[in-house]
Amino acid sequence: MTTPSSKLDESYSRYFGDLVRLCRALGAGPEAEDLAQETLIYAREHIDELRDPNKVTPWLRQIARRSARRHLKHKPRSVGEPVLVFAPRDVAMSLDLAGAVARLPLRERQAIGLVYGLGYSQEEVAEVLGIARGTVAATLFHARRRLGDLLASSRENS
């Protein structure tokens, strides 16, 4: 008989990869793999709390999001230290896309990374970030508009 726990074990590699990508998109940087592993360990221990066995993936993603948030909140960082930003690679535009993405507010940066970088639907983003679907749409709008303005001003300055 397939239990949620055994399902978790059988698909460990798939879940792990998904969570690492998610944590990177949320800004965890080099700690993404550790956070993904912690998430799976926590999930294995608390699998009984999962109410709907068909919603393993959203449940894991929510745990990972909370872990990433705690990590971002408490991680010390000194001025000048390099930071990893999940951003599109577009050499043709000759623009500082990563710099522009990094200047977005955290929620906008996360939403745009999840939708464009990881291919999440807006419903999936709403589940992960714990916000309404409409808020995701509004957040994406503000992020794209802000990116347009940031890149336009960087073009003018250069």
Add this chain to the structure above:
Amino acid sequence: MRNPFAAHVPDRRLLDTVAGNPTALSARDHQHLDACAWCRRRLVRFESIETALRGPWSEVELTAPATRGALPQLASLAAVAAAVVVITVALGARMVGFTAPASPPPGTGGTAATVPSGSSPSPTGPVQIAGPFGALEWKPDGTELLIAGQEGFRRIDASGHVLEAIPQAEAASWVDDDHFAVWRGDVTSSSVGSVEIRSVTGSSVAVDGTYTSEVLGSGHGGIVLVPASGANPGGNGTFVVWSSGLLSRPIDGLPFGWSQDGAKIVVGRGSVQSLGADIQQVPAAIATYPGLEIRSLTGVSADPKYLPAFSADGRLVAFSCATLNPREMCGQVVVDLGSGRARMVGHQPIGLPLSWLPGDRLLLSSASYPDPGPLQVWDGTTVVPSGLAIGSSGIAASNGAVAASIENTATGGTVTIYSATGTVLSSLPGAAAVWSPNGSSVAIVPSDPAGELVIVPILGP
């Protein structure tokens, strides 16, 4: 009252378009894009961003402390920018010798902030209104304006005083002198939203149903709305008219615009044909109001992107891009609604703003368009040079004054204001002009919406 060339396309619809929503832009948005280099640049910018975002993603190492400290940096920049705006407005006010109006801060909720209009004296000189702004529509009595900005609409008086901020409004139009309609898009869609009718005293009532952003006020108590369920960009669709709290029955057709007396609506009925990349033609008809009886304009097809222009008595209607023969390119067509006779009076194959001079004379563009020259006039039988106003295109006021625009992509253009007798009254930088309905003021729209809108009072005869 409404100038399609001044209605900048909201970012939300531009972004939805580049994200692949083919119906995000309305017909008038397309018209505006044809004429507005600023909006086209913005669209191209968003297309570049969309293309980049859809490319491969990876983690990129940044050496600058961009993540942490980014928000304080932006906040500092915003504070500096705000200070610069305040200083600029103050300096601008001193330069033209008037006191800059106090603007209430833009709200964040959906409730408009109303301030008493008081008794602003009529301005005697140009009034500058800081941007950014987009669409603009005069109140029927010419005393106030609705102007769009990035965060919603503002209602201002002719002295530039902000009477009301209307956050999140993406379209607005005057129903009559005391009421205007406001359209706000749904959170999840830029093409479907809700409409409320607001009173200038601050009260409001919601209109049942959801609608597209096509909100066309008559100025005489009626407003045309396109139900979201009836929108059909490739065909007719349906529209309704709201008046005094009641909605009419749905009428088949694509509404173009109202006559000045609010008694007729030009409607497209039939399949939309494409003539080239940017020109569409749909068989035109007239709907009477309030009866909403439809009368076809036999043989006339017009581009729904361009507002028709009715003569003062409503007997003649001019289309800026219409055909009498489906195999011809569009030109400027005048239809006599009394006899039904339709004539092509101009042959510029693009949509240009049309307007009527006293005596049922139609003001046309320069014969050498886009190069400036004497504007032409159709006098009822033939087209002759105006002999007075010089420009690429022009807009006439009801009293015969003319604002002639000279296009210049490098400088943004110049608008020269001529009196009814042809005397030059003023010449200002700008891209387009919008006359108040009684011709007592003209709003000069800058080519860059971040620039200043200038309202020029026309004094004397």
